Amino acid sequence: MTTTIDTDVLVVGAGPCGLTASALLARYGVDAITVSRFPSTAHTPRAHITNQRAMEIFRDLGIESEVRAAGISNEQMGENVWATSFAGTELARARSWGTGTDRRSDYDGASPTSMTNIGQHKLEPILRAAAEKRGADIRFNTELVEIRQDDDHVYATVRDRETADTYQIRAKYAFGADGGRSTVVEQIGFHMDGETGLGFAVNVWLEADLTKYRAHRPGALFFTLQPGRDFWLGSGTYVTVEPWNEFVLIVMYDPAVEQIDVSEEAMLARARKTIGDDDVEITIKNISQWQINHVVAKEYRKGRVFIGGDAAHRHPPANGLGSNTSVQDANNIAWKLAMVVSGQADDSLLDSYSQERQPVGRQVVDRAMASVELLGKLTPAFGITAGQDEQQGWETIHEYFGDSPDSERKREAVQAVLDANDYQFNCHGVELGQRYASGGIVSTDPMPPYTRDPELYYHPTSTPGAVLPHAWLQHGDDRVSTLDLVDGNFTVITGIGGDDWLSAASEVAGELGIVIDGRKVGPREEYDDVFGEWKKASEIHDAGVLIVRPDRHVAWRATSMSDDPLGALRSVMASLTGRGVVEAGAGTEAKVGA
Template sequence: MSVIVTDVLVVGAGPAGLASSALLARQGVSAITITKYQATANGPRAHLANQRTVEIMRDLGIEREVYNGGYKMVEVPDIVWTTNLSGRELSRRRAWGTRTDRKGEYEAASPCQITNIAQNYLEPVILSRAMALGADIRFNSELTEVTQDADGVTATVLYRPTGQEYTIRARYLLGADGGRSTVAAQAGFDFEGQGKLGYAVNAYIEADLSHLLAHRPGILYWTNHPGKEYFFGSGTFALVRQWNEWLVQFSYDPTFDPMDATEETILPRLRTAIGDPDVPVKVRGVGAWELQEKIATSYRKGRIFIAGDAAHRHNPSNGLGANTSIQDSYNIAWKLAAVLGGHASDALLDSYEAERLPVGRQIVARATASIGFVAALPTHIGISAGQSEEEGFAAIDTFLSATPEGRERRQNVLEALDVWDYGINTHGVEMGQRYVSAAVADDGTPMPAYERDEELYYQPTTHPGAYLPHAWLDHHDTRVSTLDLVPADTWTVITGNDGQAWVDAAERLSEELGFPIAAVAVGLGLPHADVYGDWAKMREITDGGCLLVRPDKYIAFRAKDVTDDPAADLRTALTKILHPDS
């Protein structure tokens, strides 16, 4: 059996695996990515890229391609509830920052826009970028066995078209191989939480629904046709391509309404949910899945790490799955590169778990809590499982009627939709992840308390452990974001008009430590001009202060003003972060 040697083996080529491949390749890390599948995703699965994820795509140089492959949220702002797509409309709601009272906050938070891009359109974009960067990605290559020792990881790989086996020997392995992770199982990762919380079937279909939906452009359409034992309605249509490609989800209770993942079972339900018998429907794929709420109790075991669905498994509420997976990769890729490049000790890699496991717990809890909102709406309308069609439509008539009962039900629905903001407008969950780990040099001050609900609202701060806030600047008559000040895969010092000593210190340390540390001064009259004054209001340092930003754009160190020895202070912070065991 032949043996191939590499520094990093990535198992899985979904969102987390492909993002890792691209980021490692860009940093010159010797890495191989394997996946048992023939190609990237053959169906939509996930379909929402939040602002933090699009910022990572911006960093990879493919932000425009992401927009071209999907629809900015402002183009498809609505979530719509109907009896069926041809029937009565019951309500609408604007989501993910498109409502008037939230739009400005989302625009102020990031240079990027939330985008509805299905996984089968997003993955090829990341794959193309990874390949252009020189990534080694091998399809049809299945991990069958993995072991590790003190020096590395040994993986047995089956090339499925020929049945040939070979061995990959790597210094580290990243398991990004999904909810049925071979890596997690064989490496002995433990999980807490529950499985089988519910059951669903997804259908990927082609059906021209423009005459039913183009006048009310949205990302999700919930149908609630009475008279069936459907759980959470009678089918949810998630937009893939306007207006003829859809991911349709049918949730069900197998005790009362068993459902096979077959075209024969799905087609009648699709026709009921659409409500127009003249619409041709082509089923491109069908798949069954279970609702879970599971989180790994650790993200690292020796030289093996897990990311994405291999580490956290939950329902699709809030659209957090693929986003969190890509953000896991953004966290670990620069750390692996630093260790393998000889600039950091292995102990730096412990911070991956310290930083990302709490995020995983948060998003699993948030998605699980949000699922109840979905079931509440039809209940308030008066639709329930076990009704006859006549009883269900009579309940809808009452809901819409000019009666005391109708008034009460409509008020209950409005209140339920307000609560449902926790499922569709949790900007703080998406953007406000704060880290506490050895990879952050605390400045001795407490993290700022939240002034508003920490899940609904994002509160930027420059406290160490927070993500670098976005503000628009002027650079040679071109508008740039503060996020653009951090070059790819590079530590960066950001200071102000009085901070030349920090700039000089960064240059000195770059030569001393052997890796680049960029430095930029931001302020009025400077090449990076804070022309609107927005940065001055949010930077939480003086014109002589300093922020040291990690390659993943998290703030590692902060000095409120110029210090007696900037080079020594930066050196101390970097040493503490990169060599926490020293």
């Protein structure tokens, strides 16, 4: 007979999405099993750009400093360079990831964290350790063979790839984070929307000491443009893994017009040509292939099964949104699963996962594809085209630096393309600006209009559905962010004159059998608004209140004290948890968001 193991949640896949889910579920005390068909965590760099929203989640897990220490600092990420080769002529340079003088304050003011550049092969072991430290059950070399569900359970047949033994896992819910070739997606029947195979790429992980070419212009990306190749990224793009002696060379190609020899000898020759210095010793560590897709799932929930990460959204690496969005998917679903399996919330709360994250997935795949198209305009702007001979190509490049009217027009055209590529390299609004409308939000407040480009600029607001705005506070001798006030539970945040909200929160928490943390923020309060930053950012009066979810999205707010704070909070929490509906208190006008 096949052995059956019971658990509350089965997580399939142990990449950034699955491991984050595993760590968070363990933190919430959920009985969960994570399976991965691979022998261990990632063995190549793959994803690398890690934005502030993902870093905030790592901060919540207590691993922010570890991730930062293992990665490349934001200051060393900033200078994107386009050149004929490392040793050749520099064609253009641009500030990225908020390191420019015109964007630095935007990034610094938006979050207590900063971006970092860390290869997936370094990030995943940190996430794994964080999960296992909290007691997570993670089973590598364990392949999902079959998955099905009925009204009450999910049934998964898995195989131990070392012993060939099979057994069944019976779970209340399953989370498919098993990548772009997801077994969960295929067997459960999730519907995907978009196109695959829009382009193909080769990753060449290599070691080469390029300090003299990179240290004085430090950055995460180095693009090489040479005559004869104009497909999207030009002749090859170098992703920094270790400054400045370890990189991943990415070569994109269209198989309809070009076939690429992926042997080590051929890739070594390509690396030598794009480095441009034959004295540099090159060691190739790994060669892998992948394809460019533009796909998102139409729904992230089917019955008792959910999907996230590359299983749900597949797109080019432009904007660095892949693993970041995956980590945020896990952050959204984990606390909801924890509340439902513990009986603290009704199953209907889980509907909000798809309602909230599917639109984000759609935005991400569209933004990434548009960014690749924008980046592809730079090579022809320099006059580099496919099939041109070497002499013609180099003459075109030299002409770029000429003193003729045509040369000046070419430089202006290149600058216009570089400016447009801010939508890839300084896209702060896409990175941080997720705003939810779902059954997990209780609000009648419309979102405030954007005052600047919503993709380029993050617009913090305390309007329900948005992430709690960041502001620095003093707590004893420690400086803390308002984001640090939320510690895995629903949190009520109020100020001077808001004690009735805190009393009401305590009473409602007792009635529902859940934890609601109370925080009082204001001048000389426990959380001291010493700079007055919170008063400006909160958008509420001192005696107003915010209810913030465990994932730091604002669930509800009252801009001032209610006539009946207990009735108001009772109604809101009943709506959020799905455990009965109580009439809202006078003056609250609370209702579940669309």
